[in-house]
Amino acid sequence: MRLHQLLxxxxxxxxxxxxxxGLFSHCTRTSVNTFSTSNVSPARKKSxxxxxxxxxxxxxxxxxxxxxxxxxxxxxILEEQDAQIYGPVIKSPTPSKVPKILHPLINQDRLFEFGxxxxxxxxxxxxxxxxxxxxxxxxxxxxxxxxxxPEQQFYLERWRRKMIAQLGEDGFKEYSQNLFRQGKxxxxxxxxxxPLTTKEVPGEDPEEAPEVPSSxxxxxESVRHVLEDVRGVRAIESRVQHEKLGYLGIVDCVALYRGxxxxxxxxxxxxxxxxxxxxxxxxxxVAAYVGAxxxxxxYNYQVENGLIVVAYKDGSPAHPHTLSSEQVLxxxxxxxxxxxxxxxxR
DNA sequence: GGATCCTTCTTCTTCTTC
Numbered sequence: 001m002r003l004h005q006l007l008x009x010x011x012x013x014x015x016x017x018x019x020x021x022g023l024f025s026h027c028t029r030t031s032v033n034t035f036s037t038s039n040v041s042p043a044r045k046k047s048x049x050x051x052x053x054x055x056x057x058x059x060x061x062x063x064x065x066x067x068x069x070x071x072x073x074x075x076x077i078l079e080e081q082d083a084q085i086y087g088p089v090i091k092s093p094t095p096s097k098v099p100k101i102l103h104p105l106i107n108q109d110r111l112f113e114f115g116x117x118x119x120x121x122x123x124x125x126x127x128x129x130x131x132x133x134x135x136x137x138x139x140x141x142x143x144x145x146x147x148x149x150p151e152q153q154f155y156l157e158r159w160r161r162k163m164i165a166q167l168g169e170d171g172f173k174e175y176s177q178n179l180f181r182q183g184k185x186x187x188x189x190x191x192x193x194x195p196l197t198t199k200e201v202p203g204e205d206p207e208e209a210p211e212v213p214s215s216x217x218x219x220x221e222s223v224r225h226v227l228e229d230v231r232g233v234r235a236i237e238s239r240v241q242h243e244k245l246g247y248l249g250i251v252d253c254v255a256l257y258r259g260x261x262x263x264x265x266x267x268x269x270x271x272x273x274x275x276x277x278x279x280x281x282x283x284x285x286v287a288a289y290v291g292a293x294x295x296x297x298x299y300n301y302q303v304e305n306g307l308i309v310v311a312y313k314d315g316s317p318a319h320p321h322t323l324s325s326e327q328v329l330x331x332x333x334x335x336x337x338x339x340x341x342x343x344x345x346r
Numbered sequence: 347g348g349a350t351c352c353t354t355c356t357t358c359t360t361c362t363t364c
Contacts, residue, residue, distance in 0.1 A: 128351070128352060128353095129351095139351075139352055139353085140352085141352065141353065141354095142351095142352085151357090151358080152357065152358085153357095154357085155356095155357035155358060156356060156357055157357095158357080159356060159357055160356075160357095163356085175356095176355070176356075178355095179354075179355045179356075180353085180354040180355060181354080182354085182355090183353080183354035183355060184353075184354050185354095186354090187353085187354075237353090239352090248352085249352075249353090250352055250353065252353095267354095267355085268354085268355075269355085269356095270355090270356090271356095271357095277358090278358090280356095280357070280358085
């Protein structure tokens with residue numbers, strides 16, 4: 001078992017034991033009080049002490065205990081088992097965690113006067129010219145895809161095989177296409193709503209409210225509370241390219257979130273993602289876009305912050321994960337490592 | 347018109363009592 005896995009296990013054991021001991025002491029107190037003050041019959045005394053616990057009150061606590069349970073299925077054990085079924089996992093050497101060249105996130109040559117970045121005007125939308133730079137300038141998605149850790153690849157492949165076993169090849173294909181379709185529709189719907197947020201009151205004119213496909217209504221409801229805090233949209237679905245580092249991508253949105261200029265990435269998810277760590281490589285993607293935008297002559301401002309919004313189909317409130325400038329800088333370094341890895345493999 | 351590109355997602359938990 002690797003050191004970081006061991007540390008994670010130890011941390012979870014500590015968390016679990018803390019929660020369990022707390023619950024246990026409360027249950028004991030509750031049980032003592034119940035039995036000493038009530039006139040219960042001997043037969044009822046024998047009933048489980050759990051019956052005296054307010055299960056509704058402690059349901060979330062119970063969930064937190066079981067969700068932090070240390071699984072016997074560590075990656076190493078799973079790999080061992082799966083190696084017997086699927087064959088060995090090909091491992092590559094662990095990449096260095098520090099980039100060889102620490103390129104700056106902010107372009108000091110392109111710092112603008114405050115007045116130059118005033119709000120106003122239509123948001124930038126630079127369409128990707130298809131076929132241009134083909135093969136020579138890689139995209140953010142491609143780089144992240146091709147430099148995933150063996151562990152990440154293992155879990156994804158394992159999930160894919162499990163899904164195919166459940167749905168069949170065709171069923172899985174349809175399922176995946178549907179996920180992509182929903183994601184695209186959601187993006188389109190958000191974009192159609194966004195310009196309204198530049199007004200004093202978002203969506204004040206009901207006649208201007210665009211049609212939202214019924215399949216993404218839940219997602220839209222999910223992000224409603226986030227959109228209320230978005231103002232001053234400056235770019236939508238716009239191409240960004242890092243001129244020195246030679247990569248490109250399409251940024252979902254650049255806008256003020258609670259007054260802070262951010263690169264915003266809209267995501268749909270079937271599973272709840274309450275923590276930033278649940279979003280896998282998404283923060284790296286955002287940091288890559290921030291760096292590219294700051295080094296692209298088509299944009300006359302610099303961005304230091306990020307926002308990842310995870311929306312849910314059932315309409316439950318989306319999780320907005322803000323990335324401070326310090327966090328963006330950290331993910332920027334991790335992105336540089338991945339970029340170097342990609343370049344070295346070419 | 348056809349081919350290609352960038353995205354769109356997917357992972358890191360499944361307990362066993364009442």
